[in-house]
Amino acid sequence: MEERPPSHPRVAWEESESSDESSSVLEPVEVESQQPDASWLPVYEEEEEAVDFIEAFVKNPEKDDVQKIKFLRNIVTVCTTAKEKGLLEGLDIFCFRNMLAENIQVLLDEEPRDKLCTVVRQQAMLAISALSTVEVVLEDEMMFLLLASFKSVFLLPPKEELDIRLYDTTLKSMDIMLQMLLISPPTFSFTVNLCSILQVGSFHSVGFTVAVPHPRAR
Template sequence: MAERSPSRPGVAWEEDGAPQESSSLLEPGEVYIIQPLQIVDASWLPVYQRERELVEFIVAFVSSPEEDAEQKMRFLDNIRLLLRTVQLTGLSEGLDIFCRRFRLVENIEMLLDEEPRDQLSTPVQHFAMDAIVALSSVRSVLEGKERRLLAACFRSVFWLPPKGEIEARHFSLYMMTLMAMDKMLESVVLSYPASRVSEGLQSIFQMLLDLATSDNMAVQERALQRIMYLSRFLADKPTVEAWDRVGRDTYGSVCYRDIQIPILGRLLGCLILFQSSSEATAPLASDAFRFLQQFMENQ
C-alpha cells in the first residue's frame, strides 16, 4: 500500500502540473508525494507594498506545517483580504503567478479534507469557501482544478449530521457555511472562460446529481438544495451582460444560447422522480425543475 502523505496545509505539491481530478466525492483525492515548501521572498508582488503582513503570513503558512484552527482561518481570511485589496487598488500584476507558486488552491483543498465530517465546530469550511470566491477573481488560477476543489467542499459539508441534529450552538455556523457554498458555486461558474462554461456546468451538475442519489438523506437534501440554487442562478441570467463580472476580464462573452448541458435531460428526469419522494426533497426538486424549465425557455 502506498504511504499516505501528511494532510497538512504547510506543504506544497511536488509535481509541476495541475493535480488530476478525482472521480470520487466520498474520499479525498489521489495521494501526492509532497515536501515542505522552502520560504521564497514575495516582495516582488506589487500588492506586497500595500499588504506586506498579509502576504508574508500566507507565505509563512504554506511554508511550514500548521494545525491550529485559528491559524488556518487566518490564512484563509488573509487570502480574501489580499484579493479585496487587489480589487480596490488594481495591483493585480503577478497575482496569478503568486497563487500558483504558493499552491493556494491545493492548500485550501488539503485544509478542507482535514476537517471532520461528522461535526461542524469551526468556521474553517466557511472561510475556505470565501477564499475560493476571492481566488475565482484571479484569471486562470482555478482553471483545471475546479472539480477537485468543489469535491473537497462537498465532502467537508454534505456528510454532516442532518440539519435537525446540528447542535443549537453551531446551527448559525451551519447555515452560514451553506450560504458560503452557494456563493462559491456562483463565483466558480462565473470564473469559467466563455469556452468552458458548458463543460463546467456539466461537471458541477454531474457531481451534485451523483450526490443527490446517495442513500444518505441528509446528503440528498443538501445536493438538491445546491441543484435548486444553481438552477435559479441560470434562470436569472438570460443575457450576455448578466454574465459579465464587474472589474475583471471575462476573456470572451458568454453566449447564453450556446450553453449546452448534456446531463440536463437526466437531471430533469431525476427531479421529476424526487417530486414524488420525501417531503424534504419534493419542494426542492419542484423548484429546481421549474428554474431549469425557465432556463431552457430563455435559451
C-alpha cells in the same frame, strides 16, 4: 485551459517523502534562485501583512484552527485588494508558488466528518470564491476544490445534530461560492462538470436555492 507554465520567480513543488511527516504537509523545492519574499508582488505594498502570513503559513507544518482561518481570510483579502486596485500582475505566480489551491483542499480534507465546530469550511469556500474572481486557479484545481467542499459538507451528520447557526452560515458560504462560479466559469467544460455535480448532489436536500443554468444557455 492550457496549463500555466511557471514564471520567474520559478519554484517546483513536491510532497514530502518522509514517512514521519503527514501527507498533508506540502514542502517547496527550490529549482532556481528566487526573491526571499513576495515583495516583488504589486499587491504586496497594499497587503504586506496578509501576503507574509500566507507565505509563512504554507511553510509551517504545525497549523491550528486560528491560523487556518487567518490564512483563508488573508487569501480573500489579497485577492479582493488586487482585483479592486488593479494589482493582479504576478498574482498567478504567487498562488502557484504557494500552492494555494492545494493547501485549501488539504484544509477541507482535514476537517472532521462527524462535527462542525469551526468556520474553516465556510472560510475555505469564501477563499475559493475570491480565487475564482481573479482567475488564478486552473480548471482541474478548481474542480478538486469544489469536490472537497461538497464532501466536507455532505458527509456531515444531519443538521439537527449540528450547531444550526454554524451550519446555516456554512451553507451560505457554499451558496456564495457556487453563485460566483456560475457567473463567470473558466470554460464551457467547467460549466458542464459543475452542472453535473449540482444535479447529482441533490442540493435541495441541504437547503440550496442555487439556480443552475443550462451550459448551452451561456
